Amino acid sequence: MNGLAARYGWPLAAICLALVAAWLALLILLPQxxxxxxxxxxxxxxxxxxxxxxxxxxxxxxxLFGNPIHLGIFLQTIWASSLVTVVVLxxxxxxxxxxxxxxxxxxxxxxxxxxxxxxxxxxxxxxxxWLILLARNGLVNRLLIDAGLIAxxxxxxxxxxxxxxxxxxxxxxxxxxxxxxxxxxxxRQQIEAARDLGAPWWRIHWRVVLxxxxxxxxxxxxxxxxxxxxxxxxxxxxxxxxxxWFTEVIYTWFFEGANWNQGAAYAFVLxxxxxxxxxxxxxxxxxxxxxxxx
Amino acid sequence: xxxxxxxxxxxxxxxxxxxxxxxxxxxVLVGAAFNASRYPTLVPWEGLTGQWFADLLADRLMGxxxxxxxxxxxxxxxxxxxxxxxxxxxxxxLHARARTLLYGFLVSPILTPGVIIGIATxxxxxxxxxxxxxxxxxxxxxxxxxxxxxxxxxxxxxxRFDRAQEEAALSLGASRLQVFRRxxxxxxxxxxxxxxxxxxxxxxxNFNTTLFVVGTDTTLPIRLASMVRQTxxxxxxxxxxxxxxxxxxxxxxxxVLRRRGR
Numbered sequence: 001m002n003g004l005a006a007r008y009g010w011p012l013a014a015i016c017l018a019l020v021a022a023w024l025a026l027l028i029l030l031p032q033x034x035x036x037x038x039x040x041x042x043x044x045x046x047x048x049x050x051x052x053x054x055x056x057x058x059x060x061x062x063x064l065f066g067n068p069i070h071l072g073i074f075l076q077t078i079w080a081s082s083l084v085t086v087v088v089l090x091x092x093x094x095x096x097x098x099x100x101x102x103x104x105x106x107x108x109x110x111x112x113x114x115x116x117x118x119x120x121x122x123x124x125x126x127x128x129x130w131l132i133l134l135a136r137n138g139l140v141n142r143l144l145i146d147a148g149l150i151a152x153x154x155x156x157x158x159x160x161x162x163x164x165x166x167x168x169x170x171x172x173x174x175x176x177x178x179x180x181x182x183x184x185x186x187x188r189q190q191i192e193a194a195r196d197l198g199a200p201w202w203r204i205h206w207r208v209v210l211x212x213x214x215x216x217x218x219x220x221x222x223x224x225x226x227x228x229x230x231x232x233x234x235x236x237x238x239x240x241x242x243x244x245w246f247t248e249v250i251y252t253w254f255f256e257g258a259n260w261n262q263g264a265a266y267a268f269v270l271x272x273x274x275x276x277x278x279x280x281x282x283x284x285x286x287x288x289x290x291x292x293x294x
Numbered sequence: 295x296x297x298x299x300x301x302x303x304x305x306x307x308x309x310x311x312x313x314x315x316x317x318x319x320x321x322v323l324v325g326a327a328f329n330a331s332r333y334p335t336l337v338p339w340e341g342l343t344g345q346w347f348a349d350l351l352a353d354r355l356m357g358x359x360x361x362x363x364x365x366x367x368x369x370x371x372x373x374x375x376x377x378x379x380x381x382x383x384x385x386x387x388l389h390a391r392a393r394t395l396l397y398g399f400l401v402s403p404i405l406t407p408g409v410i411i412g413i414a415t416x417x418x419x420x421x422x423x424x425x426x427x428x429x430x431x432x433x434x435x436x437x438x439x440x441x442x443x444x445x446x447x448x449x450x451x452x453x454r455f456d457r458a459q460e461e462a463a464l465s466l467g468a469s470r471l472q473v474f475r476r477x478x479x480x481x482x483x484x485x486x487x488x489x490x491x492x493x494x495x496x497x498x499x500n501f502n503t504t505l506f507v508v509g510t511d512t513t514l515p516i517r518l519a520s521m522v523r524q525t526x527x528x529x530x531x532x533x534x535x536x537x538x539x540x541x542x543x544x545x546x547x548x549x550v551l552r553r554r555g556r
Binding site: 003004007008009011012015016017019020022023024026027028029030031032034035038091094095098102111113114115116117118120121122123124125126128129130131132133135137138139142169172201222223226227229230231232233236237247250251254260263264267270271274278288289290 | 326
């Protein structure tokens with residue numbers, strides 16, 4: 001800390017410290033702590049606050065685990081988000097490898113731009129694009145009918161399948177870039193050496209490329225899982241009553257049930273899930289905190 | 295040799311398939327904006343029309359939402375760039391454990407689901423300071439994680455900074471503030487511009503966090519979501535065309551400037 005003052009003088013160092021302290025306290029730590037504190041209290045009328053009923057308990061958490069519908073949605077969210085993560089990883093790996101190790105010059109630059117552009121298209125629009133495609137009289141049904149494969153339009157929307165499809169589409173690029181960054185730093189001679197020594201292509205990937213890509217895989221999986229589990233727009237547009245997402249339940253507690261305390265408990269459980277996932281990934285792939293965000 | 299050839303064909307086919315998957319839905323999305331059909335679709339093609347754009351421009355709520363998005367975006371840039379830069383400068387002056395710990399806390403909002411950032415911000419600022427949901431709270435909530443993106447950009451640039459330049463300036467009699475203004479800041483400038491650009495785009499397209507903190511106000515993504523839920527109208531596609539065209543133009547301009555800056 002003295003280093004900062006020594007370099008730029010005390011006034012500037014103090015400003016920097018104050019900004020960071022405000023960011024850390026007012027925007028990151030205190031809101032999360034307050035959300036947790038809030039989740040322990042019952043939903044009371046203003047005049048009851050501070051009264052005998054205003055005590056901390058785990059009642060809001062007990063309600064989640066005692067409600068089979070909400071618990072089912074929660075488990076379904078975990079399972080589906082994991083599935084999305086695995087599919088996205090499998091879809092992205094060849095793309096990232098090609099882009100990082102095979103493509104060269106203009107082609108690489110062009111492919112890169114082609115990936116960046118859809119990345120900046122709004123998530124709602126990406127889900128809406130699939131809504132149009134999968135609708136009763138959408139392009140997919142029409143093509144199938146024209147091809148004579150089906151007589152009546154299929155109900156493609158409103159199930160878990162369409163939500164998963166939309167999520168893979170919406171989050172695929174959050175995996176490509178971390179993977180690309182990791183694979184790009186692998187020296188090409190290593191791959192050539194493995195090939196010269198007679199390793200088949202799959203073993204080159206398994207023993208050379210994949211181990212090197214570990215940080216990228218971990219970061220990509222963390223981002224994808226977090227985005228999928230925390231997604232609201234995709235299940236809202238492509239899902240139906242049979243495929244409600246945990247975030248939709250949370251939203252309902254806040255703005256339809258008017259029970260912020262209950263909603264806070266649900267939100268905290270979701271946060272805990274994501275934190276557990278992050279630590280699991282960092283352990284499995286032996287990645288440190290400082291590898292995240294590169 | 296033939297196995298290699300086969301692998302080449304396979305990977306090229308896969309690439310073509312992947313990019314088709316990436317772009318075909320967007321193509322249909324854009325194309326349907328110009329189709330006269332009252333339902334947003336590409337087939338059957340009922341003729342070229344600009345009516346959906348006219349509908350969109352006549353929508354007063356849409357203008358308000360666009361204006362709000364612009365205001366929030368500029369607010370987020372004004373908060374995130376200085377805060378993120380301060381974070382990077384403080385981090386770079388720390389060592390080992392303290393640095394890792396602070397780094398972990400400061401990047402954590404990037405790894406937190408957006409809805410949770412919105413909820414936590416809403417509860418805290420509402421109960422502690424009485425700030426209701428609205429544009430102001432939206433700026434606060436979005437900045438909490440967008441500042442982290444700015445910080446990462448500045449941090450990456452700082453890693454390549456030759457500190458001897460600062461020392462040279464100091465020994466030549468510059469004051470510490472002058473060193474910062476004349477040496478450090480100009481060196482960081484590209485990262486600051488990039489940070490401002492990224493911050494604005496992130497804010498402009500944010501939905502998850504905004505949903506919980508926006509109150510009764512509306513931004514473009516919020517308006518978009520309610521439009522999609524209420525009516526399936528090609529006006530949504532018209533808006534999509536405008537948004538996509540704007541972001542593509544901005545991203546291209548950014549890329550050109552970045553390349554020129556190097």
